[in-house]
Amino acid sequence: MRWSGQELGVEQVDTLPGLARLNNLVRSVQTPDFAGVTFHEVLAKSALNKVPGQSAMPFGWTINPYRGCSHACVYCFARPTHTYLDLDAGDDFDRQIIVKVNVADVLRTELAKPAWRHEPVALGTNTDPYQRAEGRYSLMPGIIDALTTSGTPFSILTKGTLLRRDLPQLADAATRVPVDLAMSIAVYDHDLQQSVEPGTPSTKARLATVAAVRDAGLDCAIFLMPILPYLTDTRAHLDEALRQAKAAGATSVLYTALHLRGGVKPWFMQWLEREHPELVPKYRSMYYGTNAYAPKAYRRWLGERIRPLIRAHGLERGREDPVTGGVRSAAPPTRLPTRLPDALGLPPDPSALF
Structure with missing residues (x-):
């Protein structure tokens, strides 16, 4: 798509169906540096998303500078969010990336x-x-500065090694507000990791990033999430994962079993049928119908297997909160009145990302 002729406030007739309805689309960009990926630059109306009051998440607000993710993890629970724009939860999620180019300015306001x-x-x-798009758009330094300057504690969970670029800024921020950092590293078998997370940095590169965080004087947790039944739940794999985490300097490890919500399950099962067809009957039995969670018996079995290993490697973290994507802040979590989004001029629905 040409960059010219994409005016704000009008329907974009030559773009994807869902995006055509947006009146905040600035332009859609393709570049040889990101073959097969299209960036749709938008002007965000809000930066802060309110977490519903009934949520078990240990934080009240989130920021998502991007929508869609070129990491292309087949198990990613965020895939269904792309359907809001009439994009699919499969290839479109991996290749059609929404970029909120003004997110830092909106956040400051x-x-x-x-x-x-x-x-x-x-x-x-x-x-x-810190997906690959961040290397092009550099939105995180502005976000970190806005949060730090305002005295707002924050946490970052990522698979991206680009986090290392911002370590000096994060180390400075940590002297002024509570900052929690965590690296998501779920798979310690190289071939399996490249298959199930094809757009991510290698496990080795992410472990090196954990070491860099520690060298910068900051704590860094590892999220061993998700653990894949029959693929990464063997005692040998878990023990080796924890050994490598400890060697990299990780301060703690959190874990949880695979969660397959609607919209993610079909995409994951396509991958499983292609790569590990012998496991399809077992997964269909575990994640039957609309069930998104591994059976309680499996989760109990997994806990009994991994908790002693976590203790043995000295990677416990007090009261665990193994919620996929959740990072516990060093600041005590508090809840705001339900009317506060209106006071801030924010949409009460956290799915209203624009």
Whole structure:
């Protein structure tokens, strides 16, 4: 798509169906550096997303500078969010990336409002803020600065090694506000990792990033999430994963079993049928019908297997909160009144990302 002729406030007749309805689309960009990927640059109306009050998440707000993710993890629970724009949860999620180019400026405005109470904010709970697109758009330095300057504690969960670029800024931020960092590293078999997470940095590269975080004087947890039944749940794999995590300097490890919500399950099962057809009957039995969670008996078995290993490697983290994508902030989590989104001028529905 040509960059010219994409005016704000009008329907974009030559773009994808869902995006055509947006009146905040600036332009759609393709570049040889990102073969097969299209970036749709939009002007965000809000940066902060309110977590529903009934949620078990240990934070009240999130920020998602991108929508869609070129990491292309076949198990990613955020895939269904792309259907809001009439994009599919499969290839489109991996290749049609929404970029909120003004997110840092919008965030500064929201954080400056008197109603803002400096509740912990989490990044990386939906799509990865350090996916490859961040190398092009550099949105995170502005976001980190806005949060730090406003005195807002924050946490970052990522698979992206580009986190290393911002370590000096994050180390400075940690002297002014509570900052929690975590690296998501679920698979320690190279071939399997490249198959199930084809767009991510290698496990080795992510472990090196954990070491770099520690060298910068910051703690870094590892999210061993998700654990894949019959693929990464053997005692040998878990023990080796924890050994490598400890060697990299990880301060703790959190885990949870694979979660397959609607919209993710078909995409994951296509991959499983192609790569591990012998496991399809077992997965259909575990994740039957609309069931998104591994059976309680399996989760109990997994806990009994991995918890002693976590203790043995010295990677416990007090009271665990193994929620996929959730990072516990060093600041005490508090809940805001339900009317606060209106006071901040924000949409009450966290799915209203634009």
